[in-house]
Amino acid sequence: MFIEKMIDDDEVKRIATKVMDGNRISLAEGVILYDNADMATLGFLANKIREDKNGDHTYFNKNLHIEPTNRCVYSCKFCSYYQKKGEEGWEFSREQMLEKIANMGEEITEVHIVGGVHPQWDLHYYGKFFQDIKKLRPDVHIKAFTAVEISFIAKKSKMSVAEGLAALKEYGLDSIPGGGAEIFDEEIRQKVCPHKDTGEEWLYLHETAHKLGIPTNATILYGHIENSYHRIEHLNRLRELQDRTGGFNVFIPLKYKKENNELGYLGEVSIIEDIKLYAISRIFLDNFGHIKAYWPMIGKDISQLLLSFGVDDFDGTINDSTKIYSLAGAEDQSPSMSTDDMVKMIKDAGRVPVERDSIYGIIKEY
Ligand code: SF4
Numbered sequence: 001m002f003i004e005k006m007i008d009d010d011e012v013k014r015i016a017t018k019v020m021d022g023n024r025i026s027l028a029e030g031v032i033l034y035d036n037a038d039m040a041t042l043g044f045l046a047n048k049i050r051e052d053k054n055g056d057h058t059y060f061n062k063n064l065h066i067e068p069t070n071r072c073v074y075s076c077k078f079c080s081y082y083q084k085k086g087e088e089g090w091e092f093s094r095e096q097m098l099e100k101i102a103n104m105g106e107e108i109t110e111v112h113i114v115g116g117v118h119p120q121w122d123l124h125y126y127g128k129f130f131q132d133i134k135k136l137r138p139d140v141h142i143k144a145f146t147a148v149e150i151s152f153i154a155k156k157s158k159m160s161v162a163e164g165l166a167a168l169k170e171y172g173l174d175s176i177p178g179g180g181a182e183i184f185d186e187e188i189r190q191k192v193c194p195h196k197d198t199g200e201e202w203l204y205l206h207e208t209a210h211k212l213g214i215p216t217n218a219t220i221l222y223g224h225i226e227n228s229y230h231r232i233e234h235l236n237r238l239r240e241l242q243d244r245t246g247g248f249n250v251f252i253p254l255k256y257k258k259e260n261n262e263l264g265y266l267g268e269v270s271i272i273e274d275i276k277l278y279a280i281s282r283i284f285l286d287n288f289g290h291i292k293a294y295w296p297m298i299g300k301d302i303s304q305l306l307l308s309f310g311v312d313d314f315d316g317t318i319n320d321s322t323k324i325y326s327l328a329g330a331e332d333q334s335p336s337m338s339t340d341d342m343v344k345m346i347k348d349a350g351r352v353p354v355e356r357d358s359i360y361g362i363i364k365e366y
Pocket residue numbers: 072073074075076079080081082115116117148196
């Protein structure tokens with residue numbers, strides 16, 4: 001086999017052959033491959049799986065992000081977003097947020113809502129907002145809240161996680177975006193976000209959502225104090241849950257960025273680390289349909305490159321509606337792309353642009 005000639009290390013060769021034969025690799029094999037395979041090998045394997053699953057299709061949607069507030073009861077050490085002492089804060093009223101959606105007309109198919117965990121706003125406060133969105137645009141998909149936001153607002157409304165999710169679904173929630181997974185390893189999580197819900201609580205909430213028929217996405221926050229074992233172990237917990245429910249739409253690696261947060265002294269990992277992480281995610285998560293490069297965070301150029309390392313999704317047009325990564329020092333301080341820009345970017349990388357809905361139904365192939 002061609003791949004065997006590319007690799008010197010016998011153990012890497014054995015694991016790579018297993019991947020090429022379509023077999024699942026174990027956690028231990030995932031760590032060996034990640035630590036010892038060169039970038040070309042990882043890219044070759046990831047691209048094969050990407051093309052087996054999705055051909056040349058590269059998905060995107062037309063979406064608007066709403067970030068209701070940066071006030072937050074938590075203070076995660078990697079977070080550049082929440083309002084710190086002496087910093088400017090914001091709280092949008094439901095009317096202001098609804099106006100942002102109304103201003104988009106028919107242009108968008110999805111509203112993505114995440115923000116800080118506001119001390120006062122409960123589940124019914126947001127529920128009313130969801131109802132208003134659906135009155136305005138019954139066809140728009142509401143993808144909202146990280147797990148920690150949901151568990152907080154449910155608790156505030158005296159509901160269990162399952163009751164809270166069912167109530168949000170009733171109000172109009174269609175799916176959950178997947179942020180807040182951070183890193184599941186208990187020791188590392190304790191160091192970077194000691195007060196936040198645990199990794200097991202994140203997984204429980206997503207499993208409960210899947211059982212209620214609410215699809216969700218999954219993420220990892222990489223590039224701070226975790227090592228390669230912690231990363232693969234994180235992927236392994238997601239793969240196990242996906243085996244049980246099949247409820248995840250897509251996996252999105254999120255890079256730690258250093259500006260305006262407590263861990264800034266760590267700096268940022270290199271582009272080589274980024275590429276390897278995307279590739280190993282595609283190889284390891286054999287039961288996930290899609291891997292997304294979130295371009296406002298990783299950059300447009302690197303996103304294009306990642307289309308050869310396992311990625312088949314570019315998120316959406318965004319319309320300059322998110323501050324989460326610009327506050328953390330991302331290159332693009334006003335992230336926005338027209339459909340034409342998105343289509344060109346994908347075609348320039350030799351792939352086929354496909355506009356999708358929020359659960360990967362095809363709207364238009366370009
Ligand atoms: S990551 Fe989320 S929960 Fe943590 S401080 Fe930032 S906004 Fe709050």
